[in-house]
Amino acid sequence: MPDGPAGSPDGPVAAPPAPRRTRSGAVVVGPTAIARWRPLALVGLPIIALLLCPFAATGIAQWQQGRAAAGLDDLLTRALGHGALQLLVGAIVLWILFALWALVPILATHKVALLDEDARTLTLRRGLRTAGTAPLAQVVYAVGEAERGSTGLIGVDRGGEEPERWILPEVAWDEESFDGLRVLQAAAGLRPAPSRRVLAALARRSRRGAAHRELAARLGMPWRPEYEEDEAAFGAEFDRVRRVIGGKEPPREGDPRP
Known part of the structure; x- marks a missing residue:
């Protein structure tokens, strides 16, 4: 069994966890795809969009000039005749496109575990498909460091010599992500780790x-x-x-x- 502060039998107990949950009430162990995508969409991609907006503004200007040459004189055509607005619209369009493009690979490759407390089952999701399911009684360890970039490990006893290992990237992405691991530890009969903070x-x-x-x-x-x-x-x-x-x-x- 891997060593670590989370899921060890003698770790200190901290404040009650407050994890994310799905619409059906399942506890999300680790970050959701949206939680990982949001900082990129709100911080990183807007900067890239601002740097590249002159190229988009050039295309918008050509489109506006084509409409004006065709005799269209509506509000949109007149508004896009201003260079500053062309830059703004170009940045917004690029931001939306980049954000959607970034979301697709995250949705396709994201790994997370879902804990159904009523059915006492744990489901491993990889992208949009189910990669594994196990009853809580088979979970023999659930560990993870409390720093961003760390990997969570869940051991599932299938009756073999070694437990099956489920790997959850970025299990401590934020407080709610790590709280999901703490809830799993408590549900599986392990001592919950202290909070990520x-x-x-x-x-x-x-x-x-x-x-x-x-x-x-x-x-x-x-x-x-x-x-x-x-x-x-x-x-x-x-x-x-x-x-x-x-x-x-x-x-x-x-x-x-x-």
Whole structure:
């Protein structure tokens, strides 16, 4: 069974999860296709559309001139005679096209698990088709790191030597995605992991602690347990030791020598 903070039998219990659900009430384990598509459509693609809108505006201008040459003098033809509006319409058209094009491959390749709490079954969906189904009694582990980019693993005991492994990309895409995993853990009889927010904060603190230890080791600065919890105390002592090494302050007992 893979190791990890999620789904381990002795992990701490956090606030009740609030996962996404389908219209039928099934819990979505991991992000939905729309959840993964939305940041791309609202942030990334508009920038690309703005960069390419002059090309679309050229096509709109030619279309407008063709209508005007044909004697059409309606409101649309007159409005599109303005260059600024041509750029705006071009950007909007490109944005819509790019967003639709981006959604198609996401829908075709997206993987997610759906938990039916009433029927106590778990279904693996790949794109628009069902890739596997298992009763909750066969789920032997459900793990995943709480940072974006991590992969969720679900083990299904089919009676073989090793459990069948279901892989869920981006299981910690956002809070709701990770909460779906936590609900699955509870339903399968595993100890639910803390919330994504709590685990992410612990991971950040662990990385900061490791960085502080490395800085202290480089200076030869003695490490104290209180530095793990008190960053201000570490920062003050680190600055003092730097001044000692620089000859700007007399050393204390145990300080590294200049």
